[in-house]
Amino acid sequence: MxxxxxxxxxxxxxxxxxxxxxxxxxxxxxxxxxxxxxxxxxxxxxxxxxxxxxxxxxxxxxxxxxxxxxxxxxxxxxxxxxxRSTTRVVKSEPLSSKGSGPTQYDVIQIMPQKISLSLRPSDQTSFKVQVRQVEDYPVDLYYLMDLSLSMKDDLDSIRNLGTKLADEMRKLTSNFRLGFGSFVDKNMSPFSYTAPKYQDNPCNGYKLFPNCVPSFGFRHLLSLTDKVDRFNEEVQKQMVSRNRDAPEGGFDAILQAAVCKERIGWRKEAFHLLVFATDDVPHLALDGKLGGLVQPHDGKCHMNEKNEYSGSTEMDYPSLALLGEKLAENNIYLIFAVTKRHYVIYKNFTTLIPGTTVEILDADSKNIIQLIVNAYNNIRSKVELTVWDQPEDLSLTFTATCQDGQPLPGLRKCADLKIGDTVSFNVSVEARGCPPPGTRQSFTVKPVGFKDRLEVSVDYRCDCGCTHRARANSSRCSSRGQYVCGTCRCDTGHLGARCECHEGEAGAVYQGACREAEGKQICSGRGECSCNQCLCYESEFGKIYGTFCECDDFSCARHKGVLCSGHGECHCGECKCHAGYIGDNCNCSTETLSCVSDDGQICSGRGNCACGRCQCTEPGAFGDTCEKCPTCPDACGTKRECIECRLFNSGRLADNQTCQRLCKDEIITVETLKTEDPNAVLCLYKTENECVMKFTYSEHASGMSVLTALKEPECGAAPDAMTVLLAVVGSILLVGIVLLAIWKLVITVHDRREFARFQSARSRARYEMACNPLYKQPITSHPVETDFSMYSKSYNGATH
Missing domain, CATH: 3.30.1680.10 (ligand-binding face of the semaphorins, domain 2)
Structure with missing residues (x-):
């Protein structure tokens, strides 16, 4: 020493x-x-x-x-x-404005087309993607119809569908092609009738419809063509069949229509629509085990020379995941055209299969043309980005800028667009770690249903340039190690900043340099002090490191037993969260996409987004995005707009193509509105015609909102003009007569009272002259006091 x-x-x-x-x-x-x-x-x-x-x-x-x-x-x-992380645009051709014409094969709807990223771990870089739904884009529409017995009236309704549909679609595109296929179910027990008497005619003995064709899984009848008369001819040839159970084998048919591209005739440069028309639920994966089919579907095309699905009785029904994968691979938009009673089931399927919509089909399919046009407009009014083959160690964050120009963090879709509108998305990319040296990875950004895509190649900047200038057995390392980037990497058995010490050398002279502070343990009790530096122990839990072995990568907060929730790295007792996560244990997501409701608001404006989930603050609000709130003050007003646009094609939502997107509630029309459901909220409003429209709003246990409305508003009948005139005149006359009668009655009573009084006075009067009170005597008498005796003498004497 x-x-x-x-x-x-x-x-x-x-x-x-x-x-x-x-x-x-x-x-x-x-x-x-x-x-x-x-x-x-x-x-x-x-x-x-x-x-x-x-x-x-x-x-x-x-x-x-x-x-x-x-x-x-x-x-x-x-x-x-x-x-630093960098972005380099490799290919960026300008966006097209029209989809048809001489250059239709060169139509570009996404820009740029190729990008190269060079990423340093945990360092973000970003790039901008622009998408445009070009005008007059070619459309391929394949009509896949359920031909089970219950669809007989629907088959009659679409006999001339080709011509009418082509006329409507040519208003939207000048390049339209139409194809046709049908399905029933697997022709085996227990899905179909297999007894000998039903082999040729499954309807044998069925009185309502005694003749039908044998069951089949999927039958391709007409490849995509612009000759719409061929479609009408094929439809008119068809007959319905009969299967045994209620569910149909439609998912088998959808998968074959998607993957058999050459048979169907899908064009690369066209917009692909697959219309699936049925009146019942489909069989799902594992249902095939009921018939002994244990082989999962392989996702491949199995069409024989008769253009029929040959694997119907050999493989199980496809799963929803497989169906979604194959539809996305072939850029196909699936439109479920189903009857009202199955709307909720297929609506749930759309959340599991990207690029899928559902529309309500009339019982006899009479509204199929308007249904297809509406679905097409709805699909073309939105753009949504998907990511394919994303490496696990990459984190992607999207910010959408739609027509209003306002950035929307966390969103990767725009809605309410018009054909020709251009929207942009800012994509931030972060590498969480370093793959093995020399690794190059790639992923694809693709709008749902588009053939166009952005290819992104990725390489990682995890090494240093100075590493390539390393010097072995350098004198700066006491000739006992390699000098790399300013430090020594000592050979085995040597230690120290300059490889000046041998392993095992220790002494009090080095002990102070191995303590974090006076009184602390040497190397934090998790290592040995050798040649003035700590050699940390190995641990089965992870790595111990630091100047004094004070750090490790396993003593951080956990969530549900997972270190840093699996969304971060542990650095010296503290979780360093990956992009998009925060919190002590990185369990809180900053992503707001899951909190955005269909109307584009965070938590429908009734709550706050915390850790990727909505916390509803409005009393009575619930649902994943607080979209359900029957008792909210604005519930009736919001649902009123859906009633107006869905039933009467009026109101604010009727003109901007948002009715189908915002109004997904099931609407039931009735003649008389009853409010027996205690949880239903009664709503009413006055129409422009001064009529009263009533409806109830309730939530089912399944989580589906249901609106029950009158078929027509309640309106009072308009009064007849002559009746009103006669009523007014009659009322005036009647009031006049009543007033005259009252006046006559009062006068009569008064006269009679006066006459009675006169009669009474008359009966008491004396009409003799002397007693007449008006007559006065001309002679008056006055009493005089005299002596009567003297008077008598005088009188007598005079007499004589």
């Missing part, structure tokens, strides 16, 4: 303390990088100084730092290894 060099030792301690405090939250210096490659993996901001004689005292830590810090400390810029 050599003599202790106290000045160097003190300098080392001072620099150690300064570095400890100055590094702070510097993720680069808090890592365990002992080489340039390890430094690049810590964080995208970390750089490595390969300059000789740089950071001699703390070689293992100081070379990995932020680029500006390295330059401040004297590292020349050309000696700093700090590769």
């Amino acid at each position: 050599g003599k202790l060099n106290w000045p160097c030792y003190l300098l080392f301690i001072i620099l150690f303390i300064i570095g400890t405090f100055s590094s702070g939250l510097n993720v680069c210096m808090s890592g365990s990088a002992t080489s340039c490659e390890e430094c690049l993996l810590i964080h995208p901001s970390c750089a490595w100084c390969a300059q000789e004689e740089f950071g001699r005292v703390r070689t293992l830590m100081s070379r990995c730092d932020l680029s500006q810090n390295l330059q401040k400390r004297g590292c020349e810029a050309y000696n700093i290894e700090n590769p």
Whole structure:
């Protein structure tokens, strides 16, 4: 053991303390990088100084730092290894404006077409994708019809479908082709009638319809052609068949129509529509075991010389995943045209099969033409990107910019578009780690249903340029190791920054450099101190590292037993989350795509998106995107618009082609509205004609919203003008007569009272002259007091 060099030792301690405090939250210096490659993996901001004689005292830590810090400390810029992620456009031809004409084979609907990415781990780069639905794009439509017995009236309704449909579709495209195929079910028990008497005629003994053809799985009848009369001819030749159980073998037929490209006649340069018309549910994968079919479907074309599906009685029905994969591979949009009672089932299928829509078919298929046109317009009004063959160590984040020009983070689709509109998507790409050296990977970005695609090739920038200038047995490494990027990689049995020590050498002189602080354990108790540096133990749980073995990659927070939830890397006790995730254990997704409702709002405007899931804040709101809320104040108003556009083709949603997208509730029309369901909300509104429209809004246990509405608004009958006139005149006359009668009655009562009073006065009067109160006597008498005796004498004497 050599003599202790106290000045160097003190300098080392001072620099150690300064570095400890100055590094702070510097993720680069808090890592365990002992080489340039390890430094690049810590964080995208970390750089490595390969300059000789740089950071001699703390070689293992100081070379990995932020680029500006390295330059401040004297590292020349050309000696700093700090590769960045880059994007290079390889092929970018301009978008086309029309789809038909002399250049229809060169139609381009996505730009650019090829991109090359060079990715540094955890460092993001991005590129822009533009998509345009060009005008007058060729259309191939294959009509796949259920020919079981229950579809007999539908077969009669489409006898002349070809001509009518071609006329309607030519309003949308000048290049239209039509094909036809049919299906029933596997011709084996228990799916079909197999008794000898039913071999040639499964309807034998069936009184309502005694004649039909034997059951078959799938039969290709007409390849795609622009001669629509051929379609009518083939349809008129067809007869229905009869199977035993209710479900049909339609998924067998869909898969064959998708993968047998040459037989069907799908064109590469055309828009592919597959219309699937049925009135019942389909058989699914594993149903074939009921008939002893245990071989899974291989996803290949099995058509014999008669253009019939030859694997019907040999393989099971295809799964939904296989069906979706093959439809996407061949750029086919599937349109389920089904009756109302099966709408919910097929609606659930559309969430599992990308590029699929469902429309309600009338019981006799009379609305099939309008149904197809509506579905075509709905499909052409939206653009959605999908990613094929995405490497596991790549993270992709999308931001859509639709017609309103507002960036929508987390979205990879745009709706409510018009033909010819151009939308753009910004795609951010991040590499989570480094594959084996020399690995080149690729993936494809493709709009659903388009033949156009963007091919992206990826290489990784995980190595440093200075690695290629390594010097073996360098004198800077005491001739005992390789000098690489400014550090020594010692040969076996040697240690130290310059390979100056032998394994096993230890002493008190080195012990202080192996402690994180006074009183701490040597090498944190998880390593040995040898030649002034810690040699960390190996662990079955993961890697132990750090200057003092203080770090590891397994002591981080877990979620459901998974380290950093599987969405991050553990660095020295802290989860470093991958792009798109946050939280102490990286269990919270920042992706908002799953929270976006059909109307484009986050959680339907009734909640908040947290960790990729909606938390509904509006009382009564529920559903994955809080889209269901019968008791919300605006529920009746929102559903009113759906009633108007779906039943009467009026209102705000009738003109901008959003009715089918926003109004997915099942609507049942009735003559009389009954509100027996206690959970149903009664809604009513007044129409433009002053009529009253009533409907109820309820949620089924299956989660499907149901609207029950009157077939027609309730309107009062308009009054007859003559009746109103006569009523008004009669009312006036009646009021006049009543008033006269009242006046006559009052006068009569008054007169009778006065007459009675007169009679009473008359009966009490005396009309004799003396007693007449109006007559006065001409002679008055006055009493005089006299002596009567004297008066008598005088009188007598006078008399004499």
